Each structure stands twice: as C-alpha cells, then as structure tokens.
Amino acid sequence: MLTEKIKDDFSNLLIKEGMKLTSSRLSILDNILSNDSHRECDQIYEDLINDDVKVSRATIYRTLDVLVKYDYVRKLDIGDGKVRYEKKLGTKHHDHMICIETGDIIEFHNNEIEDLQDKIAERHGYKIVRHVHQLFVKPLSSK
Amino acid sequence: MLTEKIKDDFSNLLIKEGMKLTSSRLSILDNILSNDSHRECDQIYEDLINDDVKVSRATIYRTLDVLVKYDYVRKLDIGDGKVRYEKKLGTKHHDHMICIETGDIIEFHNNEIEDLQDKIAERHGYKIVRHVHQLFVKPLSSK
DNA sequence: GTTTATGCAAACCTTTTGCAAATTT
DNA sequence: AAATTTGCAAAAGGTTTGCATAAAC
Numbered sequence: 001m002l003t004e005k006i007k008d009d010f011s012n013l014l015i016k017e018g019m020k021l022t023s024s025r026l027s028i029l030d031n032i033l034s035n036d037s038h039r040e041c042d043q044i045y046e047d048l049i050n051d052d053v054k055v056s057r058a059t060i061y062r063t064l065d066v067l068v069k070y071d072y073v074r075k076l077d078i079g080d081g082k083v084r085y086e087k088k089l090g091t092k093h094h095d096h097m098i099c100i101e102t103g104d105i106i107e108f109h110n111n112e113i114e115d116l117q118d119k120i121a122e123r124h125g126y127k128i129v130r131h132v133h134q135l136f137v138k139p140l141s142s143k
Numbered sequence: 144m145l146t147e148k149i150k151d152d153f154s155n156l157l158i159k160e161g162m163k164l165t166s167s168r169l170s171i172l173d174n175i176l177s178n179d180s181h182r183e184c185d186q187i188y189e190d191l192i193n194d195d196v197k198v199s200r201a202t203i204y205r206t207l208d209v210l211v212k213y214d215y216v217r218k219l220d221i222g223d224g225k226v227r228y229e230k231k232l233g234t235k236h237h238d239h240m241i242c243i244e245t246g247d248i249i250e251f252h253n254n255e256i257e258d259l260q261d262k263i264a265e266r267h268g269y270k271i272v273r274h275v276h277q278l279f280v281k282p283l284s285s286k
Numbered sequence: 287g288t289t290t291a292t293g294c295a296a297a298c299c300t301t302t303t304g305c306a307a308a309t310t311t
Numbered sequence: 312a313a314a315t316t317t318g319c320a321a322a323a324g325g326t327t328t329g330c331a332t333a334a335a336c
Contacts, residue, residue, distance in 0.1 A: 020310050020315055041300085056318045061301065079220045079275065081326095083300085097264060100272055108267070113259050117278055120251050121240060126280035129243055132222065133276050135260055137269035163290055163335050184325085199293045204326065224301095224325085 002030050006089070013070055027053040028063045032073055038084040038105050078105075078134055095133035101142060108135075145173050149232070156213055170196040171206045175216055181227040181248050221248075221277055238276035244285060251278075 002010075010029060011021045031048055039047070041064065045057050064085055067073040074088040078098055094107040113133070121128045145153075153172060154164045174191055182190070184207065188200050207228055210216040217231040221241055237250040256276070264271045 018315085022310070022316065024309095024317070054318095057300095058302080058319080059317060062316085077220070077222045081300085097267065097269065099269065106267060108263050110259055110263060113256055116253055116256050116259075120253060121278055121280050122283070124240065124249060124251070124280075125283050126240065126242065126278075127283050128278050128280050130279045131277060132279075133274075135264055135269075135274045136272050137264050137267075138272055140265070140268050140270050142270075161290080165291060165335070167292070167334095197293095200325095201294080201327080202292060205291085226325085 002026065002033065006033070010072075014066075017066075019066070024053075024055050024059050025063050025066075027051075027055065028060055029067065029072060032067065032085065033087055033089060035087060038076055038086045040082050040084055044085065077132075095131075095135075097135040097137050099138065100136050101138050145169065145176065149176070153215075157209075160209075162209070167196075167198050167202050168206050168209075170194075170198065171203060172210065172215060175210065175228065176230055176232060178230065181219055181229045183225050183227055187228065220275075238274075238278075240278040240280050242281065243279050244281050 006029075007026070010026075014021050014025070027048060028044070031044060031051070031053070035047070041057060041060055044064075045055070045060055048055055048060070064073060064075075068075050068085075072087075072089045074086050076084040076086055076096065078084070078096065092109065094109045097106040097108055098104070099106070117131060118128060149172075150169070153169075157164050157168070170191060171187070174187060174194070174196070178190070184200060184203055187207075188198070188203055191198055191203070207216060207218075211218050211228075215230075215232045217229050219227040219229055219239065221227070221239065235252065237252045240249040240251055241247070242249070260274060261271060
C-alpha cells in the first residue's frame, strides 16, 4: 500500500516530466515497494498478473525506466543474462554477495571500502558517480 | 605471436578436453593475447578479418567460452549491454573504473579492498570465488 | 577413417518500438 | 477535446544452435 506522501511525490515527479499518473504506474510502483527481493521484469509481471493487475510487459519496462531514473528502484545486473530490479526508496546503500551454489543474493555494506573507492577514483582524477560491487561466493563448508 | 610454451599448454588443455587444436582456435588465442584492450566479440571478429583470418562469429563465441573457462581471457560486463573480453593470461588481477563521459576503461587494484572483501564474505560464512568491482566515474573537473 | 570443428542461417530471448485504441487531465 | 499511455505484435540485437561440410587426428 502506497502512502499518501509517496503517491504525491510520485505524482509531482510525473507532472514535472509531463507524464500522467496512471493506474498501471501506481500498481507497478506499489508492487515494487512492497517487495524486498531481486526480481526480473518477468517475475514482476507474473506477480502483478497474480494480483489481478492487468498490465503488459512493455508497460512494466517503460515504468521501470522511470522508477530507476528517480531512484525508486535499482537495476541489478549480476552478469547472468538476467536483469533484476530491487526496491531502492527507503533503503540504505548496499552491494551484493551472490552465492554461486544457491543463487542467494545477500546484501552487504562496508564504509571502509566505500572510502577506499573514493580515494582511488580521486587519485586518478575522477569522482565516483555510482559503483557496482559484487562478490560471487560459496559456503565455507563447501569443498 | 604465441610462444611455444603457450601453444603447448593450450594444446594439452584441448587434448585433455577431447578437443582439437585448430587454426581458428590458435588465431583467436593469438589475437586475444596480442591485444590489451577490452573488446566486444564483434570487434575481435573485425580485427581477425582485417588480419585475413577467416573465422565466423560462432567460432569466436565458442572459442571465447573455452578461453574464459581456462583463464586465458576475462569476460567483462559493465552493464551497458555490450560484453567485452580482455586478455587475462600473464596479467595481474585488477578491477575497472569506467569514465561515463569518455567510455575510457581504467584498471585499478587495491589490496586493502581485496582483504576487506574476503573478511566480509567470511563473516557471512562464505569464501569469495570471484568478484566484480566497477567504479563509474567522471573527471573531477567535470561539473 | 573417425571424430570434432566450422560456417551458415535459423532460432532464441529479452528488451524496445510503432501504431491504433484507451485513459488521463 | 487534447495529450499521453497502453497493449499488441513486430523488430531489434546479441548470442546460441542444428546441421551439413571441412579439418584434425
């Protein structure tokens, strides 16, 4: 369920962009913000259909682009050919550890690494705009 | 130009896999090891054709799979929809900083970050198999 | 001579796009 | 009523695949 504030903010953002507040867009936003997993577009589509929300994949793709642009959603690409999306609004920054045995995606955050990254970029004359940090792991117990 | 040692090692590896040492495979390996850039399959294809090596894209894809599996080549995916390949044999481990203004790819390495990564994984009961660390940056001078 | 590799074109699969119909303002 | 959005199905774009032919062993 979207709060009034979220709905208002979203509405204003759309107006600012010359876009309209449609029920499809609200349903997609609601679905994303109510879910903590890392889903492919098709999974989101299935979930919406199961909730009796009638939308097309095309609309989901088009809406995800807007949501990513405005930081409601983060696009996650772990290089397995499947692009995933996760809620970003109201969450803290984190990176991902992916278990290569189970496919589990675990979130992590480390300030020291963040600082070191910044220094490396600065040393080369750059400033970081965003970063991707993914650890592909297996259980210590695994051979 | 491939050294005898590299050629022998490659030959042995193929034999072990029940595969044959073909001129296509040697040409592709040679091309990769002679190049320090980060190229898409299609760029590699063009470069080979320009060198009068007659191969198909299919063969390049199939050969790259083997080369990646045996650490001759690293597959690089910076999430822009273009998968790139870079020489790995004889190079030191590094990660990538990508300039979002010029598309330049700069290599970097930092032991402290590597150690911190290991600790994070361990703390969660995992061991790192590989990782992806990419900094998307812009010049400090840029607004 | 047997087996694996190659090239070609078709198939794949996810994402994007053009357009007419539907929805929003 | 004017403008944007939607769904559909087609297009796109990179990668994979099946199969007949070629090359390696």
